[in-house]
Amino acid sequence: MQTQQWPVFQLVSYLLILSQLVCFSYADVGTAAQYSPPYLPTACYGDDQTQFPSSNLFAAAGDGIWDNGASCGRQYLVRCISASQPGTCVEDQTIQVKIVDYAPTAQSPPSTQSTTIVLSETAFGGITNMAVDSINIEFQQV
Template sequence: MSKIMSAPTLHHFSSLFTLFIVLLHHSNADVGTASRYSPPYLPSGCYGTEATQFPSSNLFAAAGDGIWDNGAACGRQYLVRCISAEQPRTCIPDQSIQIKIVDYAATAVSPASAGGTTMVLSDKAFGTIANMSATLINIELQQV
């Protein structure tokens, strides 16, 4: 004999199914930290003195140890957004950028505003997603 699900049972099943789908959905984004650096940017750890290495947008970065990958990070592109900082209202809301890795933070010609970060953003990149008065921000990054 067939049994029809009652409304409460169907609602319970539907809620569990929805929760299951939400838990299965995952993001490919990581979180990390970013600081900034200023010119001079050459020579870089990826492309030496080649000025054509920089995107015309000037949205680029030096990779920290966590993403450097023995130089394999050179040329990688990341979507980056500021998610928080020590000072309130540092992040520019709803602002994401795509950056290119052109250098290694540990050997960059210019010093970073804070050491040990996931990436060191060019002044232009940093200022596009955060207030320039900050030295360190928390970021969400996703390789593209």
């Protein structure tokens, strides 16, 4: 009877080991543009200067993540994965941004319309090497 249980035990052991090797990602893929000052007022916090992180890593949410304003204050990890020009993305660079505005109503127009997220100049420059209108990103909520 033990000989029949041994293959089942081996199979379960192999599946357990295999499950530890598989990496699941909970990130989404989208596009990002940038916008410039003036940033105030914002759709989330109006004229409140304290809404901006001291790092200046903030963003305006596009329609895809706006969620009727529920995205205000959310934090996202953002990474550039590709762009129209090779060498645009800073390799292995991820930034954390705070949503402070709604892109379609932002005080300053984004460099490209209808993107997933519009990054402040500082945030966009943190993950790109050169001036482009938009990039492809991987992002996830923190």
